[in-house]
Amino acid sequence: MQNRAIIITGAAMGLGLATAELLAAKQAKLVLVDYNAEALQAAKTKILAKSPSAELLLIPTDVSDEEAVQSYVEKTVEHFGRIDGLYNNAGIEGKQAPLTEYDIDVFKRVIDINLMGVYYGMKYVIPVMKKQNYGKIVNVASVGGIRGVVNQTAYVASKHAVSGMTKNAAIEYGEYGILTNAIAPGAILTPMVEEAFKQVNPDDPKSAEQEYAQRNPTKKLGQPTDVANVVAFLLSEDNGYVSGQTIAIDGGESNLYGN
Numbered sequence: 549m550q551n552r553a554i555i556i557t558g559a560a561m562g563l564g565l566a567t568a569e570l571l572a573a574k575q576a577k578l579v580l581v582d583y584n585a586e587a588l589q590a591a592k593t594k595i596l597a598k599s600p601s602a603e604l605l606l607i608p609t610d611v612s613d614e615e616a617v618q619s620y621v622e623k624t625v626e627h628f629g630r631i632d633g634l635y636n637n638a639g640i641e642g643k644q645a646p647l648t649e650y651d652i653d654v655f656k657r658v659i660d661i662n663l664m665g666v667y668y669g670m671k672y673v674i675p676v677m678k679k680q681n682y683g684k685i686v687n688v689a690s691v692g693g694i695r696g697v698v699n700q701t702a703y704v705a706s707k708h709a710v711s712g713m714t715k716n717a718a719i720e721y722g723e724y725g726i727l728t729n730a731i732a733p734g735a736i737l738t739p740m741v742e743e744a745f746k747q748v749n750p751d752d753p754k755s756a757e758q759e760y761a762q763r764n765p766t767k768k769l770g771q772p773t774d775v776a777n778v779v780a781f782l783l784s785e786d787n788g789y790v791s792g793q794t795i796a797i798d799g800g801e802s803n804l805y806g807n
């Protein structure tokens with residue numbers, strides 16, 4: 549990963565930050581994208597505390613804004629001269645509600661960020677990678693992209709679509725040296741997942757977390773570093789032939805539900 553220019557969206561916390569810390573330690577050049585400028589600065593401080601020589605470019609961006617996405621791609625090329633990897637990580641859960649009761653404005657916001665944000669990223673990064681005849685893309689699909697999740701219709705719809713777009717990108721641009729994959733994390737202990745447990749049991753979210761963990765074959769929830777390690781492989785030179793896949797990172801839980 550040394551000197552590879554990698555864009556990470558949703559980089560200020562959770563899976564994005566864990567991956568940024570790992571890639572910085574591997575001497576990658578990082579573009580950190582997040583809508584929260586203050587959180588981005590805090591992430592930068594945390595990364596530099598562990599990797600003082602890390603090269604970081606911070607770009608506060610709402611990934612649901614196409615022009616803003618085009619801008620972060622252009623700024624990356626201006627700053628680093630190329631784009632070797634894109635980790636399309638930014639996303640939101642929305643709210644939990646049955647399909648017929650789901651708030652339509654929240655539904656549209658989930659689609660705008662989780663689906664369109666990923667699409668815009670690929671739309672503007674892939675032409676750069678085509679010119680280089682090289683690139684690695686990792687999109688975040690979630691286990692909600694490979695099975696249903698009760699009361700999360702918008703999230704599940706967006707993540708299934710991400711998995712589908714990933715397959716298409718892999719077959720359309722593989723000849724240009726671009727490998728595109730998706731990951732499907734299960735319940736990884738990130739701020740977003742912690743918030744979900746608060747919605748499930750506002751009075752005792754820790755109890756909801758422990759109850760959910762017991763359903764997993766490993767009897768525990770995952771950590772952001774578990775995901776970061778897989779993403780780092782997919783973005784690295786070690787990955788020479790994996791493309792078009794949606795890789796579950798869930799302790800094997802998705803196997804309980806069949807295909």
